[in-house]
Amino acid sequence: MKKSIAIGLLGIAAFAVSCGPKSMAVTGPKFSSAEHLAQGKTVFENSCNRCHKLPDPAKHDNQGWIKTLSRMAPKAKLTDEQHQMVYDYLISVNKK
Numbered sequence: 001m002k003k004s005i006a007i008g009l010l011g012i013a014a015f016a017v018s019c020g021p022k023s024m025a026v027t028g029p030k031f032s033s034a035e036h037l038a039q040g041k042t043v044f045e046n047s048c049n050r051c052h053k054l055p056d057p058a059k060h061d062n063q064g065w066i067k068t069l070s071r072m073a074p075k076a077k078l079t080d081e082q083h084q085m086v087y088d089y090l091i092s093v094n095k096k
């Protein structure tokens with residue numbers, strides 16, 4: 001009996017975590033390795049030109065890309081990690 005209650009509680013905890021607020025929101029730089037930046041570039045080039053031309057990374061400064069990407073990443077259906085890598089790539093080349 002005790003055991004099944006524990007399992008039930010675990011289930012509830014797992015449910016709460018998976019449905020909780022997205023804690024991975026991009027609020028600043030995280031990745032800086034060449035590998036991550038290259039991946040960010042690839043995701044950017046493949047995902048961000050479907051609805052409009054590929055934007056110029058210099059269009060926004062580091063703060064501006066946080067805002068724009070938080071609107072565009074869901075449109076491009078990026079995972080949180082891809083969102084972060086694209087952000088880090090953009091601010092590595094926007095020279096701002």
Ligand code: HEC
Nearest residue numbers: 044047048049050051052055059068071072073075076086
């Ligand atoms: C599903 C379509 C779609 C995808 C995919 C998409 N965008 Fe957009 N984007 C739009 C639309 C529509 C607008 C114009 C309306 C607006 O600004 O919300 C826009 C506008 C923009 C702008 C100009 C507005 C601003 O804030 O500067 C930038 C920059 C931009 N997108 C960047 C991106 C990046 C980076 C990606 C890849 C992560 C991306 N977009 C993927 C639809 C898309």
